[in-house]
Amino acid sequence: MEVPEGLILINSRYSPLYNENYRLSDSFSKPHIVAYTMILMIEMNITHFYGAQYWKTACLSINAGLDGDLEKGTNYGIVSKAVNSMKENIELPDINQSKMEFVPTEDGKVMFGLKAIAGLGVDAIEILINNRPYENVSDFYNKNIKTGLMPISKLVVLIKAGAFHNLNNSHRDSAIELVNNHIELRDKLTTVQLPKISNEVYQSYPKFRELINMYNFRNSIKGRNKKPMNEKIEKYFMQHFSDEVEYKFNDDGILEIDIKSFEKMYNKEIKPLKEWLKSEKACLIFQKNEKKQFWVENFSGTPESWEMETIMFYSNKHEVDYIPFIDQLKIVNFNNMKQEDVRTTYTTKNGIVRNIFNTENIIGTVVDKNKPKSLIYLLTQYGVITVRVPKYKFGIYNTKAVKINNDNTKEIVDDSWFNRGTLLLCSGYRRGDEFILYKSNKNTKEIYKIENQNNQYYLNDNKITN
Numbered sequence: 001m002e003v004p005e006g007l008i009l010i011n012s013r014y015s016p017l018y019n020e021n022y023r024l025s026d027s028f029s030k031p032h033i034v035a036y037t038m039i040l041m042i043e044m045n046i047t048h049f050y051g052a053q054y055w056k057t058a059c060l061s062i063n064a065g066l067d068g069d070l071e072k073g074t075n076y077g078i079v080s081k082a083v084n085s086m087k088e089n090i091e092l093p094d095i096n097q098s099k100m101e102f103v104p105t106e107d108g109k110v111m112f113g114l115k116a117i118a119g120l121g122v123d124a125i126e127i128l129i130n131n132r133p134y135e136n137v138s139d140f141y142n143k144n145i146k147t148g149l150m151p152i153s154k155l156v157v158l159i160k161a162g163a164f165h166n167l168n169n170s171h172r173d174s175a176i177e178l179v180n181n182h183i184e185l186r187d188k189l190t191t192v193q194l195p196k197i198s199n200e201v202y203q204s205y206p207k208f209r210e211l212i213n214m215y216n217f218r219n220s221i222k223g224r225n226k227k228p229m230n231e232k233i234e235k236y237f238m239q240h241f242s243d244e245v246e247y248k249f250n251d252d253g254i255l256e257i258d259i260k261s262f263e264k265m266y267n268k269e270i271k272p273l274k275e276w277l278k279s280e281k282a283c284l285i286f287q288k289n290e291k292k293q294f295w296v297e298n299f300s301g302t303p304e305s306w307e308m309e310t311i312m313f314y315s316n317k318h319e320v321d322y323i324p325f326i327d328q329l330k331i332v333n334f335n336n337m338k339q340e341d342v343r344t345t346y347t348t349k350n351g352i353v354r355n356i357f358n359t360e361n362i363i364g365t366v367v368d369k370n371k372p373k374s375l376i377y378l379l380t381q382y383g384v385i386t387v388r389v390p391k392y393k394f395g396i397y398n399t400k401a402v403k404i405n406n407d408n409t410k411e412i413v414d415d416s417w418f419n420r421g422t423l424l425l426c427s428g429y430r431r432g433d434e435f436i437l438y439k440s441n442k443n444t445k446e447i448y449k450i451e452n453q454n455n456q457y458y459l460n461d462n463k464i465t466n
Contacts, residue, residue: 017196038067053104054439056089060102060110065178076420077368077377079116080312081384084367086110092162092315093117095140096133100125100213112161119157124150136167137177145182156298160306171303173296183290188278190447191215191270195284211273214240218266221257229254241265247359301452310381312367317424322362323450323457325352329425332360337430357429361442361451362387369418371398376418378426378435387426387435394418398448401464414464423450425459 001242023402045054053167060082083090093112100122102113112126127149134140137159144150155178156166162173194201194215203213217236220227227233234255237247244265246258300308320326339359348354364380374394378385389397401414417424425448428438439446448459 001273003358014362018278024441041266051104052106053089053108053110055105057110058103060086061113062221076116076312080367081127081377082380083116083311083313084379085110086385087313090313090315092165093158094166095128095158095163095310098163099129109454111284112311116311117157117161117163118312120154120161120310123440133165137174138166138181140164141178141181152178152397153298155409157310159305160299161310162303162307171306175299179291179294179299183287183294183334184411185287186283189282189286190277191257191274192272194277196289200280200289205276208273210274211270214266215273218262221262222259229256253454266326269291305421308367312420313379318379319365320381320450325457326363329363330361334362334380334385334430334435335382337435338434340431341429348394356440357436357438359444359446361425361427362435363425366418366420366422366424368420369398375434376424378424385435386430386433388431395448397463399463399465417449417463418448423452424448425450 003348037223043055046058052128073361085278090108091109091111093114098111098114100113100115102116103111105111110302114120114128115122127144131143131149137155140155140158143224145152145155157173159171159178165171166424169175189197194212198212202209215234217240219225220233221237237245237257241262248256248258295403301309302319302322304314304317304322305312337360340354340355343358344354344356346356358447362380362385363377364378364385366376367379368386369375370376370377374389376387376389378387397417399414400412400416403411403413405411414424426435426437427444427446428436430436437446445461449457449460449463451460
């Protein structure tokens with residue numbers, strides 16, 4: 001076969017892989033070869049004269065979609081795949097040094113770009129940069145949060161992303177510093193704050209139990225939380241207040257409490273509790289509960305889960321490293337899996353030969369999903385893996401199950417299993433560069449969600465779909 005003019009064969013006669021039965025698909029046009037050779041020379045020059053870190057940074061910014069218009073939204077799935085492809089060269093963001101985009105460091109690494117941090121936003125980044133430098137979390141809080149320049153949620157994001165790692169020993173230490181700054185000790189409390197500490201006061205101060213019961217009863221007959229008269233309210237009133245408070249039963253036999261009379265009695269009896277609420281002990285209990293609530297709302301989980309939520313990669317350990325039964329799951333490295341490992345075949349009634357594949361397990365954290373293509377991207381201990389899910393099963397596992405309560409409010413019973421940050425155990429086989437979700441028999445599951453409650457891990461195979 002004669003090679004057409006203007007084409008160069010990749011299948012060279014001088015190659016040890018030379019095959020005389022070459023095809024035209026093994027060739028490129030000369031203009032194509034010249035263009036790619038020029039790109040190669042540019043890459044070599046950048047690496048030689050400026051260092052490999054500059055080339056790595058450029059590749060990362062392009063692959064992460066951060067090059068160009070910084071006002072555009074960031075594709076965090078692309079960011080995660082790009083960052084994890086060169087994880088060993090990535091440094092955590094630095095509150096005083098990081099720029100909008102990825103930048104090279106003096107030690108040959110690449111510093112994480114601020115725009116690639118999920119939940120931060122361009123406006124907050126500009127404020128952050130304009131008010132540099134920062135000595136610690138407290139300094140940042142006083143300059144940007146206390147002044148109202150940005151909401152506290154942005155500082156929470158920065159702490160989770162590890163932006164203060166050069167100013168504190170750990171992400172957790174930075175979080176504690178924020179909590180101590182944000183939740184200040186009050187001078188005194190009123191009965192408005194009582195509901196937040198009533199349970200603890202009830203247990204620790206028996207002398208106030210009757211007064212707390214009185215306070216709760218008052219809320220059931222007056223104010224925005226007032227309840228319709230019922231047998232329970234009537235019984236409690238008759239047992240505790242009927243001798244001091246005026247009341248009557250209407251024509252329908254329903255108790256009617258004279259609120260003015262009740263308030264007169266209440267204001268007199270509640271005075272000892274009101275005075276105690278002004279004490280330092282009461283304020284300390286309130287502060288402790290506020291700190292606990294703020295931590296639960298903003299810093300639940302592990303520092304590893306914080307990094308996944310904000311920067312989509314783990315700087316040290318993977319979350320699955322903490323699962324005590326990980327060795328029992330027979331996890332494999334996707335990169336070492338055989339291609340379409342067929343265990344056996346069978347023939348259908350129509351004479352079509354079907355394969356039954358050997359399956360293996362991979363485990364990781366969801367970093368992104370592609371609904372139109374039924375793909376999820378799983379960050380394993382060995383890199384980001386593309387997992388192909390059968391279309392009908394993608395719809396099932398991506399469903400958000402919602403329950404409507406009696407007051408017509410909606411409550412999420414089981415969120416999508418493909419949301420970023422979800423830990424999944426997947427069973428299947430390898431086809432090309434994809435992991436195909438697959439179960440070899442009816443008695444097995446192809447996907448499990450790994451739950452963590454009170455630091456106890458377990459496998460969940462029951463996806464609720466409404």
